[in-house]
Amino acid sequence: MDLQARLAQIGSNSAQRDKLTACSALLTDLLSSASTPSASVVDFVDAIVNQDAVGQVIARQVLGELVKKLADGCPAAQDAEKKKDIIQGALAKIQPRLVTFDEYASQLREQLATLFEAEEAWSDAARVLMGMTLDSGARNIADEDKLRIYIRIVRLLLEDEDSVQAETYYNRAALLSNATQDRELQLQFKLCQARIFDYGRRFAEAASRYHELSWIGELDEEDRMQCLSAAVTCAVLAPAGPQRSRILASLYRDDRTQDLRSHTILSKMFLDHILRPSEVAGFEATLKTHQLAKIAQSSSDKASTAAAAARDEDVEIQDADAEPVITRTGPATVLDRAVLEHNLLSASLLYNNITFAGLGSLLSLTPGAAETMARRMIEQGRLRGWIDQVERVVYFEGGKEEEDGQGKVGGLGEVAEKKEEENLGGARTRAWDRQIRQTASSVELIVQRLTDKGLLDNLPPVSVRA
Known part of the structure; x- marks a missing residue:
């Protein structure tokens, strides 16, 4: 039939x-x-x-x-x-x-x-x-069941790199995140949260979430190491500043990061070393598509750069053997911006001041673009300093963390306090004193390490005091 x-x-x-x-x-x-x-x-x-x-x-x-x-x-x-x-x-x-x-x-x-x-x-x-x-x-659907479906949708959309729509459903899931005691579901939500921050270029927050997940014992070892690697990547891409410095310090002190391919660039960023293009190229090959996204210069930055270029009246005539004139007016990618801002912060630790042209040469930017980047970071509180547009010079000020870290060797901490109390000649005199103390501390530390290794047994002890 x-x-x-x-x-x-x-x-x-x-x-x-x-x-x-x-x-x-x-x-x-x-x-x-x-x-x-x-x-x-x-x-x-x-x-x-x-x-x-x-x-x-x-x-x-x-x-x-x-x-x-x-x-x-x-x-x-x-x-x-x-x-x-x-x-x-x-x-x-x-x-x-x-x-x-x-x-x-x-x-x-x-x-x-x-x-x-x-x-x-x-x-x-x-x-x-x-x-x-x-x-x-x-029909009545339990909040936990709704949360499970929303998280699954977010995960699928992120696999297809549709971060905009994924964030819509993540926001719905966030309203229900406290409706479950299921540990697996809670971990899935935290992972979605980290990935949303990552795709949304909120790299500092993403790095913190990934690092937190890398310590959770319920996850497989391979998954924990993937989260740790993602945390390092996001920390490197995060905007330079105190928040990123804290994250870099936390990751650098994590012994597990020594096994990662990205440990070299992590250590250089934590130690405030200037990054060279050859060092960045290897790290760039490990990034995902959204982490290599092109970025456009804002209209205000374009206007500032153009105005700075117009004020520059000291254009040198290049001869045939001179280096080519730098024409780049800003970072092209997220990684490029992170590296440029990091190098600018590193320069602030090396120099008391630097001309726009010198900073531009260091960053491979035009002098006007270098000024714009420094100005923006100073405005956002991520760089301590001030700009003299007449002399076309950027002056750097020592940060609180740097000041607190000075004078810890050979009893120099007491000397620092006395110098501050004496106030001999204003901010520039104190900056000069800090630089002397830093140099003296570094020399004494080097001598102490050489002595501990027996390399100076035939020489009399050396002690340096500011």
Whole structure:
């Protein structure tokens, strides 16, 4: 007997119990054979859902059986493509009466998303889950279940690098983040949070979240090391300043980072060494697409750079043997900006002051662009100093951390306090005194280390005092 005849026979039965038994038997026959066309299963769903031949109660029970058999891998759904056709066809037939059968439609969507995810069709899987009605008043959905779906959508969208839409669903998940005690779900949310910060170029916050995750024992060792590596990458890309310095210090003191490929650039940034292009190239090869995104110079920075260039009246005539004139007016990528800002901070530790032209040569920028970058960092509180636009010089001031760190060797800390109290000649005199103390401290530390290694046994002890 063909499908339509059996459906007609089921509709002619008057007893509800007989209809349920007949529908279950027909469904079993359809799904127990691998040769059953997917269209036949879809026609069966259409008949019980839309034709009112069996009633809502029986239709719901039969749909529940269909969902369970598909999830268990019945013979008719062994082939992934065929299973996708069955589910997509069933969802299309259920759509007109979605309010009645919403629960089973949601379960079918989760199965379909799993099939797309197995094929790495991330955006298709995310769109399937987005079609679920989680805020409908027709049925009560637990907040924990909503959170699980939102996190899954965020993860799928991030795999496809759709960070804008992912952030929308992350914000929904954030409202429900306290609704679960499931440790695995909590960790998934934290990982999504770190990745959202990463894609949103909030690198300092992303580095902190990744580093926190790298210490969680429930994660596999490989996953923890991936989080640690991501933390180092985001810390390097973060805007230069006190916040990044704290993160770099935390990562540098983590012994596990010594095994990472990015440890070299991490150590150079932490120690405030100026980075050279050859050192940056290897690190750049490890970055993801969104971390290599191009950045555009803001209109205010363009105007400032143009004004600075117009004020520059000391243009030197280049001869044939001179180095080519630098024409770059700003960073091109996120990494480029991070490296330039880091080198500027490093320069502030090497020099008391530097001309715009000298700073531009150091950063491979035009003098006007170098001035603009220094000005912006000073305005944002990430660089301590001031600018003399008449003399075209940037003056650097020692930061609090630097001042606190001076004079710790040979009792020089007391000397620092006395110098501050004496106030011999203002800020520039004190800056000069600090530089002398720093040099004396460094020399004494070097001599002490050479003595400890027995390299100065034949020489009298050396002690340097400021």
